Amino acid sequence: MNEELLKVIVSKRQIQGDGVVVLDLTRPDGGPLPVFEAGAHVDIHVAPGLIRQYSLCGDPSNAAVYRLGVLKDPASRGGSTGVHEVLLEGTEVTISTPRNHFPLASQVTRSILIGGGIGITPMIAMAYALQADGQDFELHYCARSRCSTAFLDELQNADYASRVSVHFDDEAVAQKLDLNAVLGTPKAGVHIYTCGPAGFMDWVIATALKSGYADAQIHREYFQVKVDVSGESFEVVAARSGKTVQVAAGQTILEALAGVGIKIEISCEQGVCGTCVCDVIEGEPDHRDVYLTDDEKADNDQILVCCSRAKSQKLVLDI
Numbered sequence: 184m185n186e187e188l189l190k191v192i193v194s195k196r197q198i199q200g201d202g203v204v205v206l207d208l209t210r211p212d213g214g215p216l217p218v219f220e221a222g223a224h225v226d227i228h229v230a231p232g233l234i235r236q237y238s239l240c241g242d243p244s245n246a247a248v249y250r251l252g253v254l255k256d257p258a259s260r261g262g263s264t265g266v267h268e269v270l271l272e273g274t275e276v277t278i279s280t281p282r283n284h285f286p287l288a289s290q291v292t293r294s295i296l297i298g299g300g301i302g303i304t305p306m307i308a309m310a311y312a313l314q315a316d317g318q319d320f321e322l323h324y325c326a327r328s329r330c331s332t333a334f335l336d337e338l339q340n341a342d343y344a345s346r347v348s349v350h351f352d353d354e355a356v357a358q359k360l361d362l363n364a365v366l367g368t369p370k371a372g373v374h375i376y377t378c379g380p381a382g383f384m385d386w387v388i389a390t391a392l393k394s395g396y397a398d399a400q401i402h403r404e405y406f407q408v409k410v411d412v413s414g415e416s417f418e419v420v421a422a423r424s425g426k427t428v429q430v431a432a433g434q435t436i437l438e439a440l441a442g443v444g445i446k447i448e449i450s451c452e453q454g455v456c457g458t459c460v461c462d463v464i465e466g467e468p469d470h471r472d473v474y475l476t477d478d479e480k481a482d483n484d485q486i487l488v489c490c491s492r493a494k495s496q497k498l499v500l501d502i
Contacts, residue, residue: 201331235262292372299379
């Protein structure tokens with residue numbers, strides 16, 4: 184994956200809530216940054232060989248700054264811990280240009296934004312964009328407690344503050360998210376956007392589907408999922424490289440390819456970001472990612488080699 188890289192500096196750093204660092208990234212010369220759309224993310228090159236994706240949570244109309252919110256994860260594999268420890272004010276860091284796998288849909292009459300925990304970050308950018316476009320929307324932010332929650336001041340003082348509802352696990356039952364009431368009766372122009380912990384998102388998505396929403400009306404972005412690489416062994420043929428490898432039970436395709444000297448660019452290693460996507464020439468993938476849409480999975484012409492496996496005895500990949 185070839186992409187333009189940018190050098191930026193951390194011009195402002197603030198700790199909010201319980202372990203969320205909010206960073207403002209700007210160009211060293213103070214010039215404008217590439218335009219981004221709500222829902223976009225950037226890759227942060229935290230350290231050599233360590234790249235992680237974080238959603239842009241600022242106002243898309245502000246070309247002077249990219250804003251990020253990063254939760255320090257106790258189970259961090261180096262990404263969030265590195266961001267907290269290394270990205271101090273004045274630090275220079277390499278990032279990608281923005282990419283968007285979680286865009287706002289077009290021709291929508293109403294948007295329902297539902298963020299859980301740090302999953303609020305892309306929702307903030309969406310709220311700015313929807314407000315600027317004069318569109319009908321509401322934003323629901325679910326968090327453990329008021330004292331542990333980031334971005335509260337910003338949301339309470341935003342132009343769209345009247346559209347924001349915050350729900351805390353440890354406060355009165357009446358203020359908790361009544362998801363069925365929020366979703367209401369499905370209508371063709373109503374779209375739902377959700378981001379947050381996997382269990383939270385699964386609950387939102389399952390409830391929306393049960394309520395009668397079409398899958399195309401439900402938009403999601405996972406930050407982290409558990410990778411399951413269990414299953415029988417199978418063969419992978421790297422067509423362009425002229426190499427064949429056996430993928431063992433419990434092994435990823437990525438690991439097997441690395442064993443014969445084929446390196447694939449990776450980042451999340453959880454089937455979330457799409458960095459390792461490869462074209463399938465022959466065979467049937469067993470898709471275990473949350474990056475490809477259901478329609479893309481049905482096409483069976485792409486696979487994320489960091490987590491997915493094979494239903495067929497052999498996969499031929501265009502690598």
